[in-house]
Amino acid sequence: MKEHKWRYMTSFLQQTNIPQESKECLERCVDAIYELCGEARQCYSETIKYNENELAKIMLLDGCFILELFVRCHANVEVNEDGQPDPVRKSAWMITALQHDLGLLENQIPFFILVRLYEIVKPRATKNYSVASLALKFFDPLSRKPRPEEKDQLGVNLYQLIKHIL
Template identity: 30%
Template sequence: MAENKEDSAAIDIEGLVYYSIKAQMSQDLFTSPNCCIFKTPTRLLELNEKAYVPDAYSIGPFHHGHPKFEETEKIKIKYLKGFISRSPSPETMLRDLINSVKHVEREARECYAGPIGYTPDEFITILVIDGCFIIELLRKSACKKAIEHNDPLFTTASMFGSLSRDLMLLENQVPWMVLERLFNLTGDLTGNNVNASLIELVKYFVSSDLWIKLPSVHPPIQEMKHILDVIRKLMVSSIEAGERQIDWTPLPSATSLVEAGVKIRSGESIKFDNGVLDIPPLVIHEKKNPSFGILSVLNNATQIVNLGSLPMLCS
């Protein structure tokens, strides 16, 4: 009798272990090929977490719901209300926006690395509010007369500075397919004679408000993933255009020089003597140009998931 109980207990434990392992095996353990919005690597967060996490504005699902973003969530809702209020039927427009994103909810979810702990309805809500907020922001940036006198984003330097920085974070992105759907659906609601395309609005905002120099003329940008990806591809396209116009041989990277036996040290000017290369240090202020590190992370991430064979901005 005792043996039967022991056998039964062993079978029960075996069954629990079996179903536990099977449940883990049923999970999607690999990054989707459509993934384009990544979590910052732990090693970078350990070095300087503040450089890679939003300070005041949460965009997308990764940081949504944090208590420190409660006040700026109100600003996003205000932007959404102002945006749809220009429609003849705001209620209908809001429903159309929701349904439009609902059609690509699954694809949008696959754009994010790792599981998203929100129901489809919750996820759609985040994308609609954040996506419309970004589009309204871009339109106001392109048409300053559309800015209300009490708009805190454009009248308070510190708030706009925080927003500009947070919009450039890798974890703080909305899929381009979502932005395009919302933008195309609301193309007639500008009310300010802003007839530019979405990518033109992004270029204007980045060039004028973020002070990042982008090419005025560029080849068509293919397979846009999100705003940060568009900026990266625009920057790369200008580099490629310059390479086609100038016959030059790219300089070897610092790594390849060291591997070849060259010693590199900090100096006041560029000088090479007896196998020693002196180079002045490059100082990058995170407050002035936080995009440098973010774009570097994006470069590495796109190479890992093979989103395209674009050249690296730095090596």
């Protein structure tokens, strides 16, 4: 999975063919993760054993992987940038396993980390979806309930109240 995570992170951060833009995107994401590390630590009941650099690396890698996975599943992309079949997407059992793994409490990263990473990369992306709507679409096959509306009757964005994927 580590190889897939690195490949997905690279794909997520390279929304253009201009290397300088991809480098700047990576730098902005790294800066954002470091800014949010302290707040992220407070989201866990147990003490996080990783130092700031290790935690930032995990949050960046996992966050980008999750977001790229959501985007690929939403857009039904089944090939890599090189035109070869994506090993993650071509395997139904792997998607099911990822849906299960991402639903486990111990695998949660704070939702605000995902939102911040997506906000940085989103201007480079062609579609305009919220992280919450992408997550709901990814987990839709497991849900027995209708997908909630994004806004309530007063226009309040309910998806902004989300703390984690669960």
